[in-house]
Amino acid sequence: MTEKTRPRDAAKAFTPALADFVDDPLFAKVWERVGLSKRDRSLITVAALVVMYRPEELGAHLRRAVENGVSKGELSEAITHLAFYGGYPAAISASAIAHDVLGALEG
Template identity: 60%
Template sequence: MTGLNFTSPREAARAFTPKLSEFIDSTLYPQIWGDPSLSPRDRSLITIAVLIAGGHSDELPAHLRRAVVNGVTPKELAGAITHLAFYAGFPAAITASAVAQSALVDSEPLKR
């Protein structure tokens, strides 16, 4: 599949597994992310922690940007990544730090 360029893992998944994308669009975002038992801010922090701990760095940039939109500051994200180093491992935290630098600082100005 040369010549294809997707801007996110979700776009690539949508192209290859449209049924999976249907579940994401019809269940994950409206039902899970829309559940009022947790704020979007808290869901973002939890999601980022799990992505870091699980080594899922491809999904991390989009969720870091979403976290900022959901009210998590870059300073709080840095603190969470540092905290996770002691639970998820230093390599996971270093990778997350580099991804955060690229996604939040190097790419585009943040709304603060």
């Protein structure tokens, strides 16, 4: 699996039905519900992935969070905050992934 390959894409060849379940209902229905903005859903998803230590999924969701309006500064603050709830090792790993995916935090 390359750095830019999404885990779902890499797994699709072996578990195509599982990939379909991710596309629909998750992305087609859950992410489209009006109860939360996509920005808020992204921030919640990143937080869950950080504290559950899911590095394989985190990079793609960090990129999606930025696309959905979460700033790099907000992601930095969220990861720092989560160190107290999900543990320092998970937060340090998330920080390294964020740097690899999004680059250094400016200013």
